Amino acid sequence: MDPEEPADTPSHLPAHLTIYGQLREMILCGDLAPGQAVTIQGLTGMLGGSATPVREAIRRLTSEGALLFQGNRRVSVPVLTLAEVEALTFGRVALEAELARRAALVATPALTQELRAIDAALDRAIGQGDARGYLRLNHRFHMTLYAAADSAILSQAVNGFWLRAAPSLRIMCGRLGTQNLPDMHHETIAALERRDTGAAAAAIARDIRQGMDNIRAVLLEAPDDASRDAAAS
The missing domain is CATH 1.20.120.530 (GntR ligand-binding domain-like)
Structure with a gap:
């Protein structure tokens, strides 16, 4: 694998796991800044697909502490203390x-x-x-x-x-x-x-x-x- 190319996401994965991998990479690469609120609709537009797999990916990343629910269908990356x-x-x-x-x-x-x-x-x-x-x-x-x-x-x-x-x-x-x-x-x-x-x-x-x-x-x-x-x- 070319180290300069992003890691491939297996095409056979369910939609929510594909979205999870994409959103996880956005967090790891700092595409979402700490404290920056984004809507579920906005993430759906960025990642493609329907809102359901995006919600499932957000739920998993929230349980892992990588995202916070802000209400009004918004999430954000936590600001570190x-x-x-x-x-x-x-x-x-x-x-x-x-x-x-x-x-x-x-x-x-x-x-x-x-x-x-x-x-x-x-x-x-x-x-x-x-x-x-x-x-x-x-x-x-x-x-x-x-x-x-x-x-x-x-x-x-x-x-x-x-x-x-x-x-x-x-x-x-x-x-x-x-x-x-x-x-x-x-x-x-x-x-x-x-x-x-x-x-x-x-x-x-x-x-x-x-x-x-x-x-x-x-x-x-x-x-x-x-x-x-x-x-x-």
């Missing part, structure tokens, strides 16, 4: 570092080659100022790595963390610019090639802390009173 950023940082570092450690135990040349291809595409997105491409490819890099660990329980929890954090990462990109987005992907790949479990876990932990610290800094610089209130709660 500082306390939530701290909790997400703790959870992500603990679980994602463990997944990286497990992946390093079984790392193969095919895995590291795939990760290098994704990271090269990610670097091109950064160079082009493509925030959406950066977020999509950054997510793909991490999920490809964690899939090698073969732990459905840990991966399910991590997926939930990403749904909560990703929209704020898009804001971070807008404030800081893609050129100011350091990562530890090269260090992670090098650790995988050595099957150095400790180095792989440490690189991913630092990568996560960098991103979450940037989200925290953006919250603290929120320009309006409502954002400040949210950040302080």
